[in-house]
Amino acid sequence: MMPSASASVLQHHRRIMRAAWQGMRPAPRVATSSFHTSRPVAAMNPSFEGAESSSSDSNSKGGYAALLRYSEQHSTPQPEKFATLHASSVEHYPSSADKTISAMQGNFLTLLMRMTRPQVVLELGCFMGYSAMAMADGMPQDSVLYTCELDSRAAQLARDLFEREGYNDQGISQNRQLAKIELLEGDGLASLQTLTKAKSNLKFDAVFIDADKGNYINYYNFIMDNDLLSDHGYILVDNALFQGLVVHSPSQDDQTKKKGSLPSPPPSPRLDASSSDAEKQKTAVRYQKYANHVDAFNRQVAKDPRVDVVLLPVFDGLSVIMKKSEKKATRS
Numbered sequence: 001m002m003p004s005a006s007a008s009v010l011q012h013h014r015r016i017m018r019a020a021w022q023g024m025r026p027a028p029r030v031a032t033s034s035f036h037t038s039r040p041v042a043a044m045n046p047s048f049e050g051a052e053s054s055s056s057d058s059n060s061k062g063g064y065a066a067l068l069r070y071s072e073q074h075s076t077p078q079p080e081k082f083a084t085l086h087a088s089s090v091e092h093y094p095s096s097a098d099k100t101i102s103a104m105q106g107n108f109l110t111l112l113m114r115m116t117r118p119q120v121v122l123e124l125g126c127f128m129g130y131s132a133m134a135m136a137d138g139m140p141q142d143s144v145l146y147t148c149e150l151d152s153r154a155a156q157l158a159r160d161l162f163e164r165e166g167y168n169d170q171g172i173s174q175n176r177q178l179a180k181i182e183l184l185e186g187d188g189l190a191s192l193q194t195l196t197k198a199k200s201n202l203k204f205d206a207v208f209i210d211a212d213k214g215n216y217i218n219y220y221n222f223i224m225d226n227d228l229l230s231d232h233g234y235i236l237v238d239n240a241l242f243q244g245l246v247v248h249s250p251s252q253d254d255q256t257k258k259k260g261s262l263p264s265p266p267p268s269p270r271l272d273a274s275s276s277d278a279e280k281q282k283t284a285v286r287y288q289k290y291a292n293h294v295d296a297f298n299r300q301v302a303k304d305p306r307v308d309v310v311l312l313p314v315f316d317g318l319s320v321i322m323k324k325s326e327k328k329a330t331r332s
């Protein structure tokens, strides 16, 4: 018997929990509801402890799946175009569609843009355009979002999407109501250098960093060292907890680090059942390496006297960074 849509959502969330617990991304799921959760979310949040071991997610006290379902039921659903885009990511990138932010995070970004009304936004890591479209939908109509993507196939698919949905250049002449999205194909840092050279005095009101983890620090340094944030500008950094693996990074104090507890060979969707233990171990090591980059980044930002940062344990970890206010800066 085919599972119902909600049973399949629950199964998927259970897989997410297991995957997050073991430090891996879950297998992608074709969107069957308005909410997909394509990333391990805050499994490391103490409120959710015990959810993994529960035999009945919906009844477990503090069960993560039950809380997530409750949150979904009490949030505004995203427009259908997002579920369609997610399904298209699964079709084009069957083993890595989970790169996109979750529907819940998309909804949050849209609201955040509505609250802060940024005129100029920068995104590093566009993939097929999910988070870009989510942000653009909350931005004022005369605003612009620059989004960078290295993978030319993903960039083309995103460009097609932006054109189809009216976020491209042409939209501007037609009494446009949407923010404009400009896709910069190529390496994010190089694109950023070119863009800022071409447009002097460019300042970003919001930046979303969601590209290669090894370059997080370079994106951040480039923005801060060149004073590219506007007065009220902020930087959002995705995957700041990198599936919980940041706590296993070498920088962590031995007291808090569970010694030798590199996540056990992960049930990666990118490895089939016949994958050898050596392959699984290789993947675990690779993921830990990404997490170590993120950890190094988090440590640098936390020490940077120029900024205030809050690392929120939501989604896969979301850091919110702002320049210190003048008042605070002179006090400290």
Ligand SMILES: C[S@@+](CC[C@H](N)C(=O)[O-])C[C@H]1O[C@@H](n2cnc3c(N)ncnc32)[C@H](O)[C@@H]1O
Binding pocket: 099, 100, 101, 124, 125, 126, 127, 128, 129, 130, 131, 132, 148, 149, 150, 151, 154, 186, 187, 188, 189, 210, 211, 212, 215
């Ligand atoms: C996690 S995905 C982004 C997901 C997207 N923000 C979303 O939610 O829909 C990261 C993307 O960064 C891209 N990427 C990796 N290295 C990059 C680089 N050096 N410059 C620009 N993009 C890069 C990858 O190709 C991938 O599509």
